Amino acid sequence: MMIRHHLSDQLLMAYAAGQLPEAFNLVVATHVSLCDECRARSASFDAVGGALLEEAEEISMGEDALARTLARIEGLPQATRSEPLRGAGIFPAPLVDYVGGDLSAVRWRKVGGGVKQAILPTGKDATARLLYIPAGTAVPDHGHRGMELTLVLQGAFADENDRFGRGDIEIADEEMEHTPVALAGEDCICLAATDAPLRFRGLLPRLAQPLLRI
């Protein structure tokens, strides 16, 4: 797999600083699971945090803090390597965690034109969803509100400027308007996140929401 479209420094630094909305964390973690280049870049931003911590001032711990922590770890089974979560099919581990399984566990909702989506449970400051776009289908011309990340998990899409295949991430901002088309071949499955507010959430029936926004 050759990944050509990577995360930005801004996103990686915000991820390292712990300042991204949950939905964006999920997209970043999923891309990093597929991309060692961004894993290394992400780790280098973590190292900035480490360097800051090393130089940070110290604030004394309570007198009994060490004794209490030692007492706590007595009861903790150290080095019992709990089996880490693994990817399944086209889903890397973080996505398996959010979906509760592999592709077959996704509860799709039709949004028209053969396109399906499934909104994933995240904090309200941004929304994450899986998108299923049949091969060869054009997504209606659309603009973006806020920042939007789209990570390809299967198949590929292209817009006027570029092609995005598995592992590639498209970062779109408010200025961007384009017409992405799922390429022929495999149906395209993406993980997308946006920090634009979901309008009408919980107040009106879902039917009142815009048909499709990616």
Next chain:
Amino acid sequence: MTGQAGQPHLRAAVEKDGLHRKKDGSVAKENETDWAALMIRVRDHQDRTAFADLFRHFAPRVKAFLMKSGAGAALAEECAQDVMATLWQKAHLFDPARASVSTWVYTIARNRRIDALRKARRAEPEELDWGPAPEPDQAEALETQQETERLGRALAALPAPQRTLIERAFYGELSHSEIAAETGLPLGTIKSRIRLALDKLRHQLG
């Protein structure tokens, strides 16, 4: 100890940083404590004395980090203890070729802060630790520690406004859209080092 550690260029780097390699290959300290060695004693031997040394150094820094990030003293104290307990519990995940101890402690503290202050979840990338534990390579581990120290010096040498922006980002004072990508930090070298370690791990796993 691998033969690699004896290479002249590495020896020079070691001595420049005020560390000296003894005949048995262990790293002797002048002023710097070898936190990675202590961490490995915790990881491989459940060494409580090594844990206590790590605690005395890192817990007060974690507490300060959490308080700067907006936690009250009592919460910061409790969370700093949690962080150090997690360091013990997850010691098997520590890989000195990929992160210095301070970086590793930072990531645990950051995640604890997200839990405690933002009540949010932070998805983590898929772990790469499956299969047999990779052979520890002290030369690589040492270089990773030194890269973090160099990064610290570079950070200290930045003009104040730039440094302040980075601190504010990491202490949680900036939203993700306010965080600027242009930090002026020389991250290329440390990134390359980590990338090498990842490639090697992939090779071992493959």
